[in-house]
Amino acid sequence: MKLTAMASAACGLSSCGTTGSITAPITKAGKVFAQSPILRKFISPLPALGTGIPIASADTSTVPGVDLYNLSAVQYHQLMHPDLPNPTTLWGYMDQSTGKSAYLGPIIVAQRGRPSMIRATNMLPSKHPLPVDTTLMGADNGAAQNRMTIHLHGGLTPWTSDGGPFSWFTPTATGPSAGAGECFLNGISGTPGAAQYYYPNNVSARLMWYHDHALGLTRLNAYAGLASGYLMNDDVVTALTTAGIIPAIAYTVPLIIQDKSFKAVSDQYGQPGDLWYPTVYEGNSSGDETGRWDLGTPSDGFPNLGPPVTPSCVPEFFADTPVINGEAYPYLQAQPRRYRVVILNGSQARFYNLNLFYENKFQPGEPDFTRGGPAFIQIGNEGGVLPAPVVYNMPPVLIPTAADDSCDPNGPHSLLMAPAERADLIIDFSSCQPGDRLILYNDAPAPFPGGDTRNDYFTGNPDLTAIGGAPSTVAGKGPNTRTLMQIQVIALTGAADTLNFASTLNVLQSANGLPKAYHDSHIPFGEVDLDPNAANVLYETKTLNEDFDSNGRLIQRVGTGSVLYTGSFGRNYIDAPTEVYPNNQVVVWDIYNTTGDTHPMHFHLTNVQVLGSAPYVNVGTPAGPFVPPDRNYAGWKETVRMNPGYVTRVIMKFSLPTGLPFAVPGSPRAGLLGGHEYVWHCHILEHEEHDMMRPLVIMP
Numbered sequence: 001m002k003l004t005a006m007a008s009a010a011c012g013l014s015s016c017g018t019t020g021s022i023t024a025p026i027t028k029a030g031k032v033f034a035q036s037p038i039l040r041k042f043i044s045p046l047p048a049l050g051t052g053i054p055i056a057s058a059d060t061s062t063v064p065g066v067d068l069y070n071l072s073a074v075q076y077h078q079l080m081h082p083d084l085p086n087p088t089t090l091w092g093y094m095d096q097s098t099g100k101s102a103y104l105g106p107i108i109v110a111q112r113g114r115p116s117m118i119r120a121t122n123m124l125p126s127k128h129p130l131p132v133d134t135t136l137m138g139a140d141n142g143a144a145q146n147r148m149t150i151h152l153h154g155g156l157t158p159w160t161s162d163g164g165p166f167s168w169f170t171p172t173a174t175g176p177s178a179g180a181g182e183c184f185l186n187g188i189s190g191t192p193g194a195a196q197y198y199y200p201n202n203v204s205a206r207l208m209w210y211h212d213h214a215l216g217l218t219r220l221n222a223y224a225g226l227a228s229g230y231l232m233n234d235d236v237v238t239a240l241t242t243a244g245i246i247p248a249i250a251y252t253v254p255l256i257i258q259d260k261s262f263k264a265v266s267d268q269y270g271q272p273g274d275l276w277y278p279t280v281y282e283g284n285s286s287g288d289e290t291g292r293w294d295l296g297t298p299s300d301g302f303p304n305l306g307p308p309v310t311p312s313c314v315p316e317f318f319a320d321t322p323v324i325n326g327e328a329y330p331y332l333q334a335q336p337r338r339y340r341v342v343i344l345n346g347s348q349a350r351f352y353n354l355n356l357f358y359e360n361k362f363q364p365g366e367p368d369f370t371r372g373g374p375a376f377i378q379i380g381n382e383g384g385v386l387p388a389p390v391v392y393n394m395p396p397v398l399i400p401t402a403a404d405d406s407c408d409p410n411g412p413h414s415l416l417m418a419p420a421e422r423a424d425l426i427i428d429f430s431s432c433q434p435g436d437r438l439i440l441y442n443d444a445p446a447p448f449p450g451g452d453t454r455n456d457y458f459t460g461n462p463d464l465t466a467i468g469g470a471p472s473t474v475a476g477k478g479p480n481t482r483t484l485m486q487i488q489v490i491a492l493t494g495a496a497d498t499l500n501f502a503s504t505l506n507v508l509q510s511a512n513g514l515p516k517a518y519h520d521s522h523i524p525f526g527e528v529d530l531d532p533n534a535a536n537v538l539y540e541t542k543t544l545n546e547d548f549d550s551n552g553r554l555i556q557r558v559g560t561g562s563v564l565y566t567g568s569f570g571r572n573y574i575d576a577p578t579e580v581y582p583n584n585q586v587v588v589w590d591i592y593n594t595t596g597d598t599h600p601m602h603f604h605l606t607n608v609q610v611l612g613s614a615p616y617v618n619v620g621t622p623a624g625p626f627v628p629p630d631r632n633y634a635g636w637k638e639t640v641r642m643n644p645g646y647v648t649r650v651i652m653k654f655s656l657p658t659g660l661p662f663a664v665p666g667s668p669r670a671g672l673l674g675g676h677e678y679v680w681h682c683h684i685l686e687h688e689e690h691d692m693m694r695p696l697v698i699m700p
């Protein structure tokens with residue numbers, strides 16, 4: 001029984017590679033992990049909200065009381081850095097009212113209590129711009145490559161509008177299982193290849209995003225660009241903004257951080273400048289440990305189908321180029337005043353540990369670790385405003401120094417963000433002088449927390465070409481996954497800010513600051529903090545597991561505390577549901593992470609409260625007291641980091657949306673009992689797709 005196995009999905013060179021190999025050694029010449037063209041850092045501006053990233057325009061008349069957005073999913077091209085040889089081929093959502101595409105656009109701006117709808121038309125070409133692994137469920141048996149579905153991440157929506165994996169549709173879809181998945185119940189009668197999504201918008205102010213969730217293609221569709229912002233406003237945050245406590249929209253900057261790799265040479269999928277994504281499972285094998293991932297004997301339940309085929313999925317993808325708001329290594333010009341900075345980690349798998357440093361005067365483009373920049377005041381996360389502000393003063397930094405590039409996932413760390421996590425910040429630049437430059441710096445290991453030096457690109461790093469990595473990075477240029485963005489301080493325009501760091505923190509900490517905002521965001525809407533000691537609360541054990549699939553590849557799976565397959569708690573997404581509850585059930589889940597990676601677990605339908613975490617030796621038995629989570633995990637969350645060797649305790653209430661203008665049918669899928677079908681899954685996209693996701697079924 002693998003109760004406490006700590007195998008890392010992409011472990012360090014010294015720790016793995018010789019166990020369970022089933023293939024012949026791969027020669028170094030066979031390594032194909034590509035590196036991007038060398039790009040100059042900080043030569044192009046950050047795309048801004050409303051210009052670089054367009055805001056969707058709503059049709060407010062067609063459906064009374066509803067903001068309607070008519071979007072098309074299309075292929076288009078956009079230059080993501082001036083030094084790239086070509087504009088990059090992308091997939092994305094296009095606002096039909098403008099007919100223009102732009103990366104991460106159009107952002108939808110919504111108001112709490114006013115529903116919105118998306119009518120989406122699938123106009124994607126038949127050939128995917130990225131390598132499709134046809135061994136994955138959903139992408140197999142000749143499935144179309146241009147399947148899509150939209151999930152509003154963070155929206156608490158009726159399940160037929162939740163964009164679950166089985167609700168995908170093609171450009172010719174006419175109904176469930178007719179050019180679409182079994183759960184495609186939101187088609188538009190008489191309009192093939194289109195779907196409509198209804199969002200009640202009954203959540204407090206926060207940054208959400210809508211992105212693809214099609215079975216077998218999610219990781220590729222999102223990487224190709226099918227992901228956009230969705231900004232929720234409410235009266236609470238509006239009041240704080242009107243009062244001048246939260247900076248106004250003119251001084252609000254979204255930062256959607258992703259990592260991408262770009263082709264330097266043409267291949268069968270595209271030309272130089274196009275997105276690169278791995279095609280080969282570079283397995284570690286006896287005598288050659290330069291592969292990136294373990295190969296093993298298929299775990300129980302997986303027939304042995306021989307070594308991985310190409311193209312193959314990979315356990316996780318860490319690209320070499322940070323892209324923010326669709327621009328590689330951008331700069332942001334900021335005045336000496338406060339800004340609201342709203343961050344989303346939209347990466348496939350990469351975590352970020354964020355700090356601001358002044359730029360090194362003698363090494364342009366690099367941080368001066370002795371000069372921390374302005375502090376971050378975090379006022380919100382993906383669950384809305386926090387009950388109290390959290391300050392990040394620079395340092396601490398992680399700066400991996402261990403030979404294997406690892407860190408302690410339990411901290412200390414700075415503003416640490418796993419994929420899909422958000423942070424709503426206020427940063428006061430008023431202590432800076434025009435001409436000052438700052439570096440937004442990341443030093444989270446990848447994978448987190450184990451690290452692999454080949455995924456950590458920084459100036460002067462060792463030449464890792466002998467082990468399938470990149471040459472040393474030269475100053476001022478990429479690849480560099482540590483120096484994400486430069487901030488150039490410019491002269492103040494208009495009146496100076498009336499608040500600075502200290503007075504902002506003071507007012508946020510006062511009773512009428514965030515404590516009141518947190519209360520007003522939830523209590524009038526019946527969203528009380530959940531009590532684990534209340535009557536009828538269900539306590540259950542869940543597990544996060546790592547096994548080997550039919551091709552000997554690493555596979556991540558969710559499970560319960562009981563075994564379906566010998567030797568692992570892991571269950572496949574397609575296995576019979578184990579999370580089935582009546583409407584309005586409150587549950588406490590103890591989620592044991594038996595793997596070597598931290599997993600950001602994401603919950604559809606509900607927000608959760610994190611009660612704490614504890615170490616363990618045996619699943620089912622915490623080996624110590626539960627320690628409260630990081631302070632920016634207070635309040636509500638919907639994506640929660642769960643560290644290896646720890647059990648994380650969350651509490652949540654599964655309440656189906658109410659007050660809908662239409663009846664919601666049950667799931668037609670066999671074994672789903674006619675329930676309303678949601679999912680919970682890891683938001684490392686390569687984990688989610690293979691196969692770290694389970695149904696979440698609520699009986700109406």
Ligand SMILES: [Cu+2]
Pocket residue numbers: 556597598599600682683684687688692
């Ligand atoms: Cu994961």
